[in-house]
Amino acid sequence: MIKSKTRVLFRLGDKIFPKFTLICSLIVVAVLVNILIILFIQAWPAIKESGFSFLVGRSWDPVKNAYGALPAVYGTLLSSILALVIAIPISMGAAIFLTEIAPSWLRSIASFIIEILAAIPSVIVGLWGLFVLVPVVRNPIESWLGTHLGALPFFQGPPFGFGFMAAAIILAIMIIPIITSLGRDVLKSVPGAQREAMLALGATRWEMISRAVLPYGRSGLIGAIMLGLARALGETMAVTMVIGNGYRITASLFSPGTTVASKLASDFSESSGLSLNSLIELALILFIITLSVNVIARLLIWRLTSVKGKAD
Amino acid sequence: MDTTKQTETTGSRSFSGNKGYILKAENLRAFYGAFLAVKDVNLDIKPKSITAIIGPSGCGKSTLIRCFNRMHEVTHGARISGKVLLDGEDIYTPGIDPVSIRTRIGMVFQKPNPFPTMSVLENVVAGRRLTSVLSKRTEMEEIAEKFLRQAALWDEVKDKLKQSGASLSGGQQQRLCIARALAVEPEVILMDEPCSALDPIATLKIEDLMRGLAKDYTIVIVTHNMQQAGRVSDMTAFMMMGDDRAGGLIEFGRTDQIFTNPKDKRTEDYITGRFG
Ligand SMILES: Nc1ncnc2c1ncn2[C@@H]1O[C@H](COP(=O)(O)OP(=O)(O)O)[C@@H](O)[C@H]1O
Ligand SMILES: [Mg+2]
Numbered sequence: 001m002i003k004s005k006t007r008v009l010f011r012l013g014d015k016i017f018p019k020f021t022l023i024c025s026l027i028v029v030a031v032l033v034n035i036l037i038i039l040f041i042q043a044w045p046a047i048k049e050s051g052f053s054f055l056v057g058r059s060w061d062p063v064k065n066a067y068g069a070l071p072a073v074y075g076t077l078l079s080s081i082l083a084l085v086i087a088i089p090i091s092m093g094a095a096i097f098l099t100e101i102a103p104s105w106l107r108s109i110a111s112f113i114i115e116i117l118a119a120i121p122s123v124i125v126g127l128w129g130l131f132v133l134v135p136v137v138r139n140p141i142e143s144w145l146g147t148h149l150g151a152l153p154f155f156q157g158p159p160f161g162f163g164f165m166a167a168a169i170i171l172a173i174m175i176i177p178i179i180t181s182l183g184r185d186v187l188k189s190v191p192g193a194q195r196e197a198m199l200a201l202g203a204t205r206w207e208m209i210s211r212a213v214l215p216y217g218r219s220g221l222i223g224a225i226m227l228g229l230a231r232a233l234g235e236t237m238a239v240t241m242v243i244g245n246g247y248r249i250t251a252s253l254f255s256p257g258t259t260v261a262s263k264l265a266s267d268f269s270e271s272s273g274l275s276l277n278s279l280i281e282l283a284l285i286l287f288i289i290t291l292s293v294n295v296i297a298r299l300l301i302w303r304l305t306s307v308k309g310k311a312d
Numbered sequence: 313m314d315t316t317k318q319t320e321t322t323g324s325r326s327f328s329g330n331k332g333y334i335l336k337a338e339n340l341r342a343f344y345g346a347f348l349a350v351k352d353v354n355l356d357i358k359p360k361s362i363t364a365i366i367g368p369s370g371c372g373k374s375t376l377i378r379c380f381n382r383m384h385e386v387t388h389g390a391r392i393s394g395k396v397l398l399d400g401e402d403i404y405t406p407g408i409d410p411v412s413i414r415t416r417i418g419m420v421f422q423k424p425n426p427f428p429t430m431s432v433l434e435n436v437v438a439g440r441r442l443t444s445v446l447s448k449r450t451e452m453e454e455i456a457e458k459f460l461r462q463a464a465l466w467d468e469v470k471d472k473l474k475q476s477g478a479s480l481s482g483g484q485q486q487r488l489c490i491a492r493a494l495a496v497e498p499e500v501i502l503m504d505e506p507c508s509a510l511d512p513i514a515t516l517k518i519e520d521l522m523r524g525l526a527k528d529y530t531i532v533i534v535t536h537n538m539q540q541a542g543r544v545s546d547m548t549a550f551m552m553m554g555d556d557r558a559g560g561l562i563e564f565g566r567t568d569q570i571f572t573n574p575k576d577k578r579t580e581d582y583i584t585g586r587f588g
Contacts, residue, residue, distance in 0.1 A: 104388075193425040197489070200383060201439030201496055202415035211438070215429040 039284040046277035054281060060247050060263075062271070067278035069260075069285060071247045076259040076286070079164055079239065080232040083171035088225060091176045095183030095221075100209055111184065118177035126238035129170045134161040134242055137169065142254050153251040162244030165253040170238050175228035182227060186220035186301075187213060219300045226297030230290050236261040260286040333397070334359040334530050335380060335417075335500055340394035342375045342384055349375045351558040353394075355549060357500075362522060362531045364545035364567065366538060368582070371551045372559025373534040374422075377502045380532065381417035382410035398500070415443060418493035420503040424485035426477030426492075432469050435477040435488055436460060439496040455495060463491035464521045483514025487521065494525075501525070503533040507540065519544050538583065542571055550579045 046054065050067050057068015094114075098107055138161030145155040190213050198212035199205075214221070244256025245266060258266075260282050271279055335357040342350040350372040357363050365373045378384040379392050382403060395402045403413045418439075426435050436456040437446055446452045456473065460466040465487040469480065477488055486506055493501055503522075507515040522531055522544050535541050541548050548570040550563045563570060563579045574580045 191425075193421060193423060194427065196383065196386065196421065197425040197427065198438070199386060200381065200414055200419040200421075201442060201492065202411050203439075203442055204411055207442055211442075212427060215427070218429065 036284075036287070039280055039287060043277055043281035043284050046274060046281045049274060050278065050281075054278070055285075058249060060278075062275040065274055067275070067281075069282055071249050072258050072260045072263045072282055073285065074249045075164065075167075075243070075257040076233055076261070076289075078257070079167040079171055079243070079259055080229055082164065082168035082253070083175060083232045084225065084229055086168065086172035087176045087179055087228060090172075091179035091183060091228070092221070094176070094180045095187055096209060096214075098180070098184045099187040100205070100213065111181070114177045114181050118181060122174065122235060122237040123241075125170060125174055126241035129166065129238055129242040133170060134166050137161050137163075137166045141165070146254070154253045157250075157252045157254045159254055160244060160256060162242060163246075163254050163256045164243065167239045167243040167257070167259070168253070170242055171232045171235055174235060174238060175232050178231055179224050179228040182224035183217075183221055186217045186224060189220070190216045219303045223297045223299075223301035226293055226300065230293040230297065233290050233293065234261055234286065236265050240265045333357060334399060335532070336395075336397040337376075337379070338395040338397065340376070340379060340392060340396060342372070342379050342392045343390065344375075344387065345389040348556070348558040350379070351554070351556075351560050353561045355561060355564060357530060357532060358547070359499075359530050360526055360528070361546040362526050362533060362544055363547045363549060364541035365532065365534045365549045365551060366536070366541050366582075367551035367559070367562075368553070369536060370559075371553045373551055374504050375559070376551070377419075377504060377532055377534055380500070380502055381419055382413050383419060385410065415439075415496050416498050417500040417502060418496055418498035420486070420489050420493055420501065420506045422505045423509050424482055424489050426480070426485050426488050428476055428478035430477055431474045432456075432460075432477050432480070432488060433473040436491045436495050439492055443496075456491075459491040459495040460488075462494050462525070463487045464517065464524070465491060481514070483510050483517060486510060486514070486518060490518075490521065490525075494529075498529070500530040500532065503531065505534050505536060508536065515540070538571075542567060550574075550576075550582060552578055552582070 046067065049065075050057070054067055054069055056070055057066065058070050059066050059068055060071070061067075094110075098110055102110065138159050142155075142159030142161065142165060146157075146159055149155045194212045194216050195208055198208040203211065239259055240262035243258060243262055245258055245262070246256030247258050247263075248255065250257075264279055264283055264286075267275075267279060333356045337353045337355040340350065340353040340355075341348060353376060365376065367373055375384060378386075380396055384390050384392060392404065396404060398413070398416065402408075403410075403417075427438060430438060433452060433456045436459055437452050440446065440455060446455065453473075457466060457470075460469060465484060468484060469488075472480070477485065480488060486509075490501075490506075507518055510518070519540065522533070525531060526546075533541075533545065545567045548565065548567040549561055550570065551559050552562050553559050563574060563576045565575070570579060571583060574583060
């Protein structure tokens with residue numbers, strides 16, 4: 001039996017707890033809105049000065065006071081999308097392996113390793129990129145692609161090592177653990193009844209996975225990929241260390257480039273006045289892009305859970 | 313199945329192969345790891361009949377029928393010993409692919425489990441598509457209509473073929489699952505308490521349907537509802553858990569005999585509601 005005094009306390013807790021959580025969520029929303037407002041105020045001089053040309057301009061020249069966001073936005077999207085192209089098959093394969101194929105002892109070990117990988121600070125991944133990845137990207141990866149597929153516009157120019165290619169690979173390495181671990185959770189949530197239904201119809205294990213498990217988890221998996229994308233779009237440190245800091249738009253993946261986040265990281269401390277306002281306008285653009293990707297991802301995952309509720 | 317097979321008398325082990333029986337369990341034991349869940353079941357199932365398996369909950373009814381289409385081994389660590397003969401051939405013979413067995417022995421589960429991302433039409437042909445290419449839409453529609461009619465669902469869903477399978481009512485979902493199992497054209501259909509999640513009206517519909525299906529298919533149904541066993545089945549098997557917690561077959565016979573004149577005291581006690 002619980003003593004009456006403690007029960008009174010519990011009841012009090014029942015009343016206070018919902019209010020407490022409400023306040024916490026309001027604080028989060030307030031911080032979010034505040035960030036948006038502050039970014040907007042700080043960026044305002046640049047918005048007023050450059051106007052629409054900020055979005056389409058291709059140079060960043062504090063001497064001429066000419067600021068264009070396009071190369072940074074291009075670099076952000078290019079490196080992130082390329083990272084997804086690398087990461088999606090690997091992490092989907094790993095998630096399927098972990099939930100459907102691996103023996104249980106391997107599942108727990110591999111899951112543990114993946115959680116650890118996801119927790120490595122990005123500056124450390126960046127150091128590894130600098131010392132290990134960049135030389136390997138230069139030779140053999142880029143030199144091989146240059147000699148054999150050099151006719152394609154993506155693989156032209158001298159192999160620097162530093163550039164979009166290295167940035168995309170390092171981003172892929174950073175988002176594979178996230179997508180794998182979220183994807184594994186999605187696949188684990190697919191009811192056993194769905195698997196058994198397909199097996200009992202005479203499906204092989206692979207048919208069961210491809211026709212029952214993956215379709216059931218479809219929107220959740222897309223959500224996991226989108227969260228990985230959001231992470232890649234905003235990733236700063238590791239990318240800054242390997243992308244080579246070139247402000248240009250080119251199809252060549254060998255070329256040094258920049259992303260919004262790496263531009264901010266490398267220029268922020270030396271900027272003032274209009275160039276600082278312009279950097280903050282860049283940050284505002286990034287904020288809006290990642291926020292929308294996150295919202296879409298959450299909506300997709302939320303839809304998965306509501307579909308599940310309907311099915312069983 | 314031809315009719316001569318049905319008229320064979322029961323009980324003799326001397327004739328070769330499957331004559332008289334489509335499905336036969338011989339000294340069947342089922343394990344979950346080291347735990348013996350079902351022991352020493354010997355059971356003959358006649359073609360185009362309905363066999364009910366009754367018994368208190370936990371006595372191994374589900375485990376037993378899952379051995380009949382090799383779904384038991386899907387559970388991690390589960391295995392069997394003994395034989396299950398389908399048309400005289402042991403389905404556990406090494407080298408036999410469980411996948412091919414499952415196309416010959418279909419299964420309907422306790423909870424309706426349509427595929428929610430597929431339409432009603434796609435649900436019906438989901439299994440059939442695994443073995444045959446159904447490229448043309450008209451072909452798919454023909455097959456879907458045929459088996460939805462067999463499952464007594466066509467009139468209710470003919471205008472909803474493109475809706476999600478999960479949008480139907482519980483009873484409709486279960487009949488959709490029956491249509492899906494039928495579309496694979498199995499010889500035997502196993503049903504594990506197919507009505508336990510349904511209301512009485514949906515239950516009666518499925519019982520009617522089963523009696524119609526028994527003209528073409530062999531049906532084995534697990535039920536905890538004795539009235540249901542009495543209403544639909546030709547043969548009834550009564551299972552019970554022994555002192556060692558392993559379920560065993562206590563009595564098997566014609567349904568009217570089991571219900572009016574059981575030979576075993578335990579069957580009588582269960583039928584008359586003295587336990588379970
Ligand atoms: N997946 C499983 N793992 C271990 N034991 C199980 C599993 N499924 C069932 N059992 C056990 O096997 C016995 C028979 O269960 P089951 O076949 O489901 O009985 P019924 O269908 O007659 O209610 C029970 O003792 C149950 O606890
Ligand atoms: Mg059961």
